[in-house]
Amino acid sequence: MELTNENVLGKLIAQFGEENIFDAYNPDGIMTITTTRENIIALIQFLYDDKDLQIQFLTTMAGIHFPDHKGKELCMMYQLHSLRHNYRLRIKVFVPAEDPVLPTLTNIYAAANWMEREAYDFYGFIFTGHPNLIRILNIEEMEYHPMLKQYPLEDQTREDKIDTYFGR
Amino acid sequence: MATDNKTADTDQLQEFRDNRDLKLQDKKNENLTTLNLGPTHPATHGIFQNILQMDGEVIMDAVPTIGYIHRAFEKIAERRPFYQITPLTDRMNYCSSPINNMGYHMTVEKLLGIEIPKRAQYIRVIMMELARISDHLICNSILGVDSGAFTGFLYVMQEREHIYDIYEEVCGARLTTNMGRIGGMERDLSPKALHLIGEFLKRFPKVWAEFEKMLTRNRIFIDRTVGVGAITAERALSYGFTGPNLRATGVDYDVRVMNPYSSYDDFEFEIPVGEKGDTYDRYLVRNEEVWQSLKIIEQAYKNLPEGSYHADAPHYYLPPKQEVYTSMEALIYHFKIVMGEIDAPKGEVYHSVEGGNGELGFYLVSDGGRTPYRLHFRRPCFIYYQAYTEMIVGGQLADAILTLSSLNVIAGELDA
Numbered sequence: 198m199e200l201t202n203e204n205v206l207g208k209l210i211a212q213f214g215e216e217n218i219f220d221a222y223n224p225d226g227i228m229t230i231t232t233t234r235e236n237i238i239a240l241i242q243f244l245y246d247d248k249d250l251q252i253q254f255l256t257t258m259a260g261i262h263f264p265d266h267k268g269k270e271l272c273m274m275y276q277l278h279s280l281r282h283n284y285r286l287r288i289k290v291f292v293p294a295e296d297p298v299l300p301t302l303t304n305i306y307a308a309a310n311w312m313e314r315e316a317y318d319f320y321g322f323i324f325t326g327h328p329n330l331i332r333i334l335n336i337e338e339m340e341y342h343p344m345l346k347q348y349p350l351e352d353q354t355r356e357d358k359i360d361t362y363f364g365r
Numbered sequence: 366m367a368t369d370n371k372t373a374d375t376d377q378l379q380e381f382r383d384n385r386d387l388k389l390q391d392k393k394n395e396n397l398t399t400l401n402l403g404p405t406h407p408a409t410h411g412i413f414q415n416i417l418q419m420d421g422e423v424i425m426d427a428v429p430t431i432g433y434i435h436r437a438f439e440k441i442a443e444r445r446p447f448y449q450i451t452p453l454t455d456r457m458n459y460c461s462s463p464i465n466n467m468g469y470h471m472t473v474e475k476l477l478g479i480e481i482p483k484r485a486q487y488i489r490v491i492m493m494e495l496a497r498i499s500d501h502l503i504c505n506s507i508l509g510v511d512s513g514a515f516t517g518f519l520y521v522m523q524e525r526e527h528i529y530d531i532y533e534e535v536c537g538a539r540l541t542t543n544m545g546r547i548g549g550m551e552r553d554l555s556p557k558a559l560h561l562i563g564e565f566l567k568r569f570p571k572v573w574a575e576f577e578k579m580l581t582r583n584r585i586f587i588d589r590t591v592g593v594g595a596i597t598a599e600r601a602l603s604y605g606f607t608g609p610n611l612r613a614t615g616v617d618y619d620v621r622v623m624n625p626y627s628s629y630d631d632f633e634f635e636i637p638v639g640e641k642g643d644t645y646d647r648y649l650v651r652n653e654e655v656w657q658s659l660k661i662i663e664q665a666y667k668n669l670p671e672g673s674y675h676a677d678a679p680h681y682y683l684p685p686k687q688e689v690y691t692s693m694e695a696l697i698y699h700f701k702i703v704m705g706e707i708d709a710p711k712g713e714v715y716h717s718v719e720g721g722n723g724e725l726g727f728y729l730v731s732d733g734g735r736t737p738y739r740l741h742f743r744r745p746c747f748i749y750y751q752a753y754t755e756m757i758v759g760g761q762l763a764d765a766i767l768t769l770s771s772l773n774v775i776a777g778e779l780d781a
Contacts, residue, residue, distance in 0.1 A: 225476075229713070254602060259739070280623075283623050307605075319439075336432075343440060350440055
């Protein structure tokens with residue numbers, strides 16, 4: 198079966214229902230769908246097991262922070278790849294900043310281990326069931342999650358580097 | 366012990382695992398020694414640590430610690446205009462920086478919707494393949510050094526210098542190249558650069574054939590590498606392996622062929638694959654890839670199309686300096702681009718290139734501002750290095766060193 202965005206989306210909606218697979222769009226040729234954290238593991242497992250899809254490679258995971266989206270500030274992006282069909286798929290899950298809990302993917306993909314540790318380190322996602330959820334690139338004593346948008350890159354109290362013309 | 370740790374389900378290995386768990390549980394076991402491999406160790410070729418639990422010479426457990434040269438590139442990128450991010454990408458896999466530069470440029474071009482002329486694409490291909498050669502050359506010759514053969518390393522290092530001379534002629538820098546621009550190359554290939562590439566193509570095959578002759582059928586080298594640090598294709602895919610390390614297990618996934626970019630579909634080349642996924646196979650795959658890269662460079666060099674070396678995209682591509690002094694339009698564009706006052710369109714793109722170590726991906730989210738809203742690097746090293754523990758446990762310490770060098774873990778790419 199040739200995988201196209203339409204038939205993959207149709208298959209997923211038939212399996213999980215429109216209330217769980219929504220906001221499908223196609224920004225750059227890779228279809229992006231949104232799901233809920235209750236369904237994310239079942240969805241990725243389904244993509245892995247289904248004989249027609251065989252989406253069995255986890256390319257990457259990335260957190261994104263949208264401080265203005267009330268109630269769904271944090272986004273986790275999973276990008277999957279079917280090496281058999283050369284088909285890529287992006288899945289997003291939005292969670293509120295005060296409750297950034299997601300189930301772990303390590304039972305399906307071994308590669309998710311460090312990717313989830315990285316997401317925890319930089320965005321503060323908590324992955325339930327992760328075997329070793331500790332910081333990976335930053336020091337363990339760090340008390341915040343530095344990729345969140347409220348932490349500026351440079352020390353804002355510095356007065357020697359103010360440049361009002363260019364917004365720095 | 367380490368001759369055959371690939372047969373994952375044999376009784377022997379199961380027995381080893383059971384014994385290992387018992388030995389690790391027994392904290393008072395006097396036979397277990399803790400050994401710090403790194404952070405600064407001559408054999409790690411970069412700064413990262415492995416805390417090993419040793420039973421004599423046999424590794425029982427390994428805990429990798431990384432992040433020693435984390436430089437927060439993803440955070441910095443959120444504050445920089447697009448063109449200022451290229452120098453950050455150099456410093457990831459610094460053995461093949463042009464690939465990182467081009468991969469990033471192509472990502473931004475995809476976001477902006479710029480079409481690149483054929484000539485620029487071919488020049489990029491030449492540069493990327495030179496970078497791949499220099500990357501594999503380092504990896505394989507270091508593998509020789511770690512197994513005790515220093516000569517080959519010094520011999521091929523001279524060729525890397527010649528590749529760096531070509532970089533220098535093309536972009537002015539040698540290691541952290543910052544090569545090309547969003548929209549093409551910063552200048553055309555000069556006659557000297559073309560001459561240097563031609564010379565390289567003539568000289569290098571002899572050098573590489575001699576290097577192969579020294580190691581490929583070398584009895585000591587084979588004894589040290591066959592069956593060492595093996596991983597099955599299934600586990601490698603689960604761990605997100607890409608690039609030569611995945612191909613050594615027998616999976617022919619290559620981004621250049623599966624999702625061709627920058628005119629790679631114009632060239633004829635093969636994807637070498639291994640069989641057992643051990644250190645020797647990784648060595649062979651990289652060796653063969655060097656030959657394939659040479660083939661690609663030859664084709665691109667011979668068929669280099671005429672035309673412009675950059676796209677016609679005045680909003681994003683710096684005008685020539687002479688025009689900046691004489692034309693008002695060029696002056697305005699120059700000022701806006703240099704000050705980073707050009708807004709990119711809203712969008713979300715993922716683009717990946719075949720880096721020295723595998724699929725090097727860039728996930729870029731733009732909110733329509735002067736900087737990326739989010740830029741995520743898919744760094745192949747970071748993803749496959751987590752399999753290292755699994756690959757060395759049960760083997761000997763000396764084999765762990767060879768496994769590490771054959772994986773080609775670059776600390777800059779690991780930590781970003």
